[in-house]
Amino acid sequence: MRPIYILGVGQTPVSKESDLSIRQLAAAAVRAALADAGIERVDALYLGNMLSGILSQQQHLGALVADAAGLRGVEAATAEAACSSGAAAMRWGVMAIASGLHDVVVVAGVEKMTHTDRYATTRALATASDWDSEGAKGYNFVSLNAALMQEYIQRYRVNRSLFAPFAINAHKNALANPHALFHKEIDALIYEQSKMVHDPVRLYDASPICNGAAALVLAAGDAVGRAAAGRPAVRVIASAGATDSVGIADRRDRLTLDGVMFSSRRAYVQAEIGPADVDIFELHDAYTIMSVLSLEAAGFARPGEGLWLGLNGAIGLQGRLPISTMGGLKARGHPVGATGVYQLAELYLQLTGQAGPNQIPNARTAMAQNIGGTGATVLTHILRREE
Amino acid sequence: MRPIYILGVGQTPVSKESDLSIRQLAAAAVRAALADAGIERVDALYLGNMLSGILSQQQHLGALVADAAGLRGVEAATAEAACSSGAAAMRWGVMAIASGLHDVVVVAGVEKMTHTDRYATTRALATASDWDSEGAKGYNFVSLNAALMQEYIQRYRVNRSLFAPFAINAHKNALANPHALFHKEIDALIYEQSKMVHDPVRLYDASPICNGAAALVLAAGDAVGRAAAGRPAVRVIASAGATDSVGIADRRDRLTLDGVMFSSRRAYVQAEIGPADVDIFELHDAYTIMSVLSLEAAGFARPGEGLWLGLNGAIGLQGRLPISTMGGLKARGHPVGATGVYQLAELYLQLTGQAGPNQIPNARTAMAQNIGGTGATVLTHILRREE
Numbered sequence: 179m180r181p182i183y184i185l186g187v188g189q190t191p192v193s194k195e196s197d198l199s200i201r202q203l204a205a206a207a208v209r210a211a212l213a214d215a216g217i218e219r220v221d222a223l224y225l226g227n228m229l230s231g232i233l234s235q236q237q238h239l240g241a242l243v244a245d246a247a248g249l250r251g252v253e254a255a256t257a258e259a260a261c262s263s264g265a266a267a268m269r270w271g272v273m274a275i276a277s278g279l280h281d282v283v284v285v286a287g288v289e290k291m292t293h294t295d296r297y298a299t300t301r302a303l304a305t306a307s308d309w310d311s312e313g314a315k316g317y318n319f320v321s322l323n324a325a326l327m328q329e330y331i332q333r334y335r336v337n338r339s340l341f342a343p344f345a346i347n348a349h350k351n352a353l354a355n356p357h358a359l360f361h362k363e364i365d366a367l368i369y370e371q372s373k374m375v376h377d378p379v380r381l382y383d384a385s386p387i388c389n390g391a392a393a394l395v396l397a398a399g400d401a402v403g404r405a406a407a408g409r410p411a412v413r414v415i416a417s418a419g420a421t422d423s424v425g426i427a428d429r430r431d432r433l434t435l436d437g438v439m440f441s442s443r444r445a446y447v448q449a450e451i452g453p454a455d456v457d458i459f460e461l462h463d464a465y466t467i468m469s470v471l472s473l474e475a476a477g478f479a480r481p482g483e484g485l486w487l488g489l490n491g492a493i494g495l496q497g498r499l500p501i502s503t504m505g506g507l508k509a510r511g512h513p514v515g516a517t518g519v520y521q522l523a524e525l526y527l528q529l530t531g532q533a534g535p536n537q538i539p540n541a542r543t544a545m546a547q548n549i550g551g552t553g554a555t556v557l558t559h560i561l562r563r564e565e
Numbered sequence: 566m567r568p569i570y571i572l573g574v575g576q577t578p579v580s581k582e583s584d585l586s587i588r589q590l591a592a593a594a595v596r597a598a599l600a601d602a603g604i605e606r607v608d609a610l611y612l613g614n615m616l617s618g619i620l621s622q623q624q625h626l627g628a629l630v631a632d633a634a635g636l637r638g639v640e641a642a643t644a645e646a647a648c649s650s651g652a653a654a655m656r657w658g659v660m661a662i663a664s665g666l667h668d669v670v671v672v673a674g675v676e677k678m679t680h681t682d683r684y685a686t687t688r689a690l691a692t693a694s695d696w697d698s699e700g701a702k703g704y705n706f707v708s709l710n711a712a713l714m715q716e717y718i719q720r721y722r723v724n725r726s727l728f729a730p731f732a733i734n735a736h737k738n739a740l741a742n743p744h745a746l747f748h749k750e751i752d753a754l755i756y757e758q759s760k761m762v763h764d765p766v767r768l769y770d771a772s773p774i775c776n777g778a779a780a781l782v783l784a785a786g787d788a789v790g791r792a793a794a795g796r797p798a799v800r801v802i803a804s805a806g807a808t809d810s811v812g813i814a815d816r817r818d819r820l821t822l823d824g825v826m827f828s829s830r831r832a833y834v835q836a837e838i839g840p841a842d843v844d845i846f847e848l849h850d851a852y853t854i855m856s857v858l859s860l861e862a863a864g865f866a867r868p869g870e871g872l873w874l875g876l877n878g879a880i881g882l883q884g885r886l887p888i889s890t891m892g893g894l895k896a897r898g899h900p901v902g903a904t905g906v907y908q909l910a911e912l913y914l915q916l917t918g919q920a921g922p923n924q925i926p927n928a929r930t931a932m933a934q935n936i937g938g939t940g941a942t943v944l945t946h947i948l949r950r951e952e
Contacts, residue, residue, distance in 0.1 A: 179665060199697065222806070231619050235700060237692040238647040241808040241941040245815070251827055253806030254942065255653040256645040260625035266642040270657055276664035278566060279804070305624040310586065313622060417666070419609070419640030421628040428632070440638055554628040555641065 179276045179448075181399030182414045184561065186215025187523035192359040192390040192511035194292050200227075200234045203391045204288035205246035207516075211284060211393035212247075220395065221280035222253035226267035226287035227515035228260055232302040233294050243286065253280075260306030260550030261464065263287060264392070264518025265557035271396045272417040272559075281400070286393035287516035299387055303514070306551045308425035319464070320384060322426060322552050324376040327467040330433055331378060334482040338378045341466040342369040343488030344501075345382040345508055348463060351495065352505025354535040357520075359388050359511035382508075383466040390513035392520040409530045415543075416560035418444035424554040438475035438547065441556035445545070446477075449560045453477040456560075457541040458528055459499055460521040462549035463506040472547060473501075476558075500538050503528060518548035522559060529563040566663045566835075568786030569801045571948070573602025574910035579746040579777035579898035581679050587614075587621050591675035592633035594778035594903075598671060599634075602782035608667035609640035613654035613674035614902035615647055619689045620681050630673065640667075647693030647937030648851065650674060651779070651905025652944035658783045659804040659946075668787070673780035674903035686774055690901070693938045695812035706851070707771060709813060709939050711763040714854040717820055718765060721869040725765045728853040729756040730875030731888075732769040732895055735850060738882065739892025741922040744907075746775050746898035769895075770853045777900035779907040796917045802930075803947035805831035811941040824943035825862035825934065832932070832945040833864075840864040843947075844928040845915055846886055847908040849936035850893040859934060860888075863945075887925050890915060905935035909946060916950040 188210025190203055198206065204225065212218065223244045231237040240254035257266035264287030271285035291299050304313035307322065331338055346365060352358035364382060372381040396414070420440035426432050446452055453476065461476070463469040470484035478499060479487055492498040504510055504524040507517055525544040527533045545560045575597025577590055585593065591612065599605065610631045618624040627641035644653035651674030658672035678686050691700035694709065718725055733752060739745035751769060759768040783801070807827035813819050833839055840863065848863070850856040857871035865886060866874055879885040891897050891911040894904055912931040914920045934945045 228624055229618075231616075231689075231692050232624075234696070235688075235692050236696045237615055237619075237645060238694075238811060238937055238941065240646055241937065242695065242811045244808050245810050250810060251807060251823070253656075254646075254808045255656070255806070257657075258624060258643040258645055259627055259641075269640075269642070270644075270660070273657070273660040273664045273666060276666060277660045279660060279663060301622075302618075305618050305622050307625075308629065309621070309623040419642070420638060421631050421641045423632050423637060424625055424629045436638070550625055550628065554625065 180278065182272055182275050183397055183399060184412045184526050185217060185395040185397050187211050187394045187526045188214055189357045189392045189520060189523055190390055191357045192388050192513060194388055196290060196389040200230050200236060200288055200290040201242050201246045203290060203389065204243040204286055207391035207393040208243065208247040208284055208286050211395050215395035217282060217395055220249065220252060220282045220284045222274055222283045223249060224267040224270040224283060224285050225256050226263035226518060227256050227289060228258055228263045229289060229291060229302050229514065234290060259555040261514040262518055262548040262550035262555045262557050263515040265548030265559065268518060268522060268559060269417055269419055269557055272414055275396055275398050282397045284393055284395050285519060286391065287519035288391040289513035289515040290389045291387045291513060292389055311425045311427060320376045320379055323465040323467055324379040326432060326552065327378050330467060333433060336485060339370060340485045340489060341383060342366050344463060344466040344469045345369055347493050348502040348506040348508035351503055351536055352509035355504040355510055358505040358509055359386060360509045379465065385464045385507040385512035388511040388513050390511060390516045392516050392523045394519060394523055394526065411564040412526055412529045413562050413564055414559060415562045416445040416448035418448060419557045420444065422554050424551050426552050433471060435471050435475040435553040437553045437556035438472050441558045442476040445558040445560050451543060455543050456545045458503055458525060458538055458544040459501050460525055460546040461501050462547055463502055463508050464512055468549065495536060495538060503536050503538060518557065521546040521548060525561050529561055567665065569659055569662050570784055570786060571799045571913050572604060572782040572784050574598050574781045574913045575601055576744045576779045576907060576910050577777055578744045579775050579900060581775055583677060583776040587617050587623060587675055587677040588629050588633045590677060590776065590778045591630040591673055594780040595630065595634040595671055595673050598780035598782050604669060604782055607636065607639060607669045607671045609661055609670045610636060611654040611657040611670065611672050612643050613650035613905060614643050614676060615645055615650045616676060616678060616689050616901065621677060646942040648901040649905055649935040649937035649942045649944050650902040652935030652946065655905060655909060655946060656804055656806055656944055659801055662783055662785050669784045671780055671782050672906060673778065674906035675778040676900035676902040677776045678774045678900060679776055698812045698814060707763045707766055710852040710854055711766040713819060713939065714765050717854060720820060723872060726757060727872045727876060728770060729753050731850060731853040731856045732756055734880050735889040735893040735895035738890055738923055739896035742891040742897055745892040745896055746773060747896045766852065772851045772894040772899035775898040775900050777898060777903045779903050779910045781906060781910055781913065798951040799913055799916045800949050800951055801946060802949045803832040803835035805835060806944045807831065809941050811938050813939050820858060822858050822862040822940040824940045825859050828943035828945045829863040832947050836947045838930060842930050843932045845890055845912060845925055845931040846888050847912055847933040848888050849934055850889055850895050851899055855936065882923060882925060890923050890925060905944065908933040908935060912948050916948060
């Protein structure tokens with residue numbers, strides 16, 4: 179694959195309220211990324227979004243955002259893969275450059291979810307499920323994740339309070355992230371006493387409904403001379419996707435995320451590394467159970483042992499495998515179509531030494547994984563800081 | 566660019582009614598394309614769709630359709646660019662192979678539009694407009710195209726009956742297409758007497774609301790050994806995209822489709838040809854005015870002279886520049902997210918001598934152009950039959 183680098187990133191603060199329209203939100207992130215990269219013009223824009231057609235009566239966001247960001251005329255389109263739409267846009271951008279058809283592109287993700295009533299938003303999110311067998315029957319992502327968490331607790335005979343470290347870690351790491359939705363430290367007691375949303379999923383097991391946009395500039399190796407001077411070069415060394423059945427009833431084993439397994443393995447092969455070589459893992463912690471299942475399927479823990487990485491401190495900033503280093507979906511927030519791009523933007527900050535108090539020293543190889551549905555679409559990207 | 570070939574195609578009949586769910590419709594086209602290509606397994610599925618989230622409560626169609634078509638596990642995602650979503654999926658598929666990341670992929674498009682009430686469908690289609698300045702103010706695509714047609718009639722002082730040949734040609738060519746929605750010949754009198762939908766747009770100036778799915782298999786040159794034996798090889802020699810403002814009020818000149826101009830020029834440069842080398846042009850005849858403006862902006866006629874190609878017979882099967890050779894959007898039908906793939910599938914049939922009574926003899930170079938909105942996203946592909 180032709181060498182591809184990230185030249186700069188832009189993020190809007192994740193929020194529960196926003197005066198900006200969805201196009202303005204996305205355009206703000208795109209302009210910030212262009213400014214960060216020191217680039218004025220790109221060949222194309224690939225935008226991740228899931229819900230704009232349903233919640234904002236606006237499809238066709240690619241062309242609309244390109245124009246609003248001052249890029250009228252460039253190729254532009256939207257990538258959708260439910261909550262992994264952001265990483266799907268990244269995948270498209272990577273292919274656009276790897277193909278030689280483009281040299282510099284901007285990849286963005288945007289979601290606006292709080293301007294309609296909560297019922298409408300929950301119902302819109304359920305369009306990521308297998309509607310015929312799940313959504314139409316009243317299932318939503320809280321109840322689907324509750325089913326998986328319940329099954330995990332029963333099969334491995336674990337106490338549900340063991341999930342707490344994932345929420346505590348995310349909230350702690352979000353404290354120093356100016357773009358995070360929550361700046362509130364929590365402890366085991368607060369976790370235990372939080373509202374039961376859908377047994378056994380408590381409020382702090384779930385990521386919040388919110389708004390946000392993130393963007394990054396990708397360029398071919400020979401265009402890197404334009405990158406902001408003085409920063410280490412960050413190369414995309416793997417980009418891989420995989421799918422599984424959308425409905426969880428159709429899975430081979432509900433507690434084994436085959437999509438995560440295949441997507442991770444394909445990425446490891448491309449990058450010529452194994453899980454032990456990953457210094458940071460921005461995983462898809464939409465629910466604490468998703469974090470645990472992801473750690474297992476991606477090869478960081480054996481089945482039934484993902485919880486231990488939370489308990490023994492491995493996932494902390496000083497641990498063996500830091501996750502959710504800027505707050506994750508849980509505390510930075512999960513504006514669904516934007517999440518995959520936030521993850522990559524945060525890894526870029528980490529790999530270029532711009533992560534402030536959350537900086538992971540000497541991080542060189544970092545992996546981001548963005549999941550659609552309860553594991554049906556999984557996109558994995560691995561970045562490496564070049565010496 | 567790495568050589569890329571189409572190995573086979575599949576189409577479902579375009580219809581006003583369908584017992585199939587949207588996933589079943591898409592899966593039927595995908596399976597037909599795989600069978601036609603003699604391929605059982607692909608690396609990825611890229612699916613064009615615009616309206617499923619709004620009209621079928623189902624996003625996340627990529628993974629869902631992959632699974633339904635027997636491709637569980639492959640990478641899959643949805644491309645959206647309003648009515649050009651089908652060609653956007655093609656663009657993604659082309660990049661996937663050109664990048665070297667994949668060798669064989671399936672590109673599909675699907676739309677199901679007739680199962681809700683007509684008002685809901687019209688409103689859903691208006692999400693392809695600039696919602697704030699157009700859709701929310703009551704504009705829909707009929708009224709937007711009526712505004713353009715009215716302006717054309719006034720600026721160039723032409724009679725509106727001069728638009729008839731485009732509708733007549735499309736209906737005539739659809740007669741022999743088993744996948745076409747309409748099998749009904751019309752003449753100038755029927756056109757003139759048809760219902761005025763929104764002055765000056767008559768019923769026969771507009772494409773119909775309908776359901777359909779189409780798919781094709783793309784492969785790298787070195788995978789072509791697997792292609793169905795005995796057919797000429799059909800190579801993708803250009804793939805290009807461009808955008809313009811979504812709202813027509815923001816255009817440089819409302820009667821000059823800059824998106825078409827830029828997209829076509831980029832495609833001509835890649836293919837190293839000019840308009841005179843195009844043997845067939847499957848253009849985006851969602852409205853007769855769109856055909857005329859497209860012919861002008863793509864370089865086949867000077868501004869104000871596009872109508873003459875209809876009047877002098879150039880657009881007919883025996884003409885200098887056959888268009889809508891299997892019925893076009895007007896008469897084959899315009900299931901929006903699928904249209905771009907239908908266009909490419911039809912060109913494949915033409916270039917491999919499978920177009921039956923509509924066969925264009927000796928056609929070697931063929932261009933398909935798929936448009937989102939009233940010219941805001943434009944994707945152009947050029948195919949060539951290899952000797």
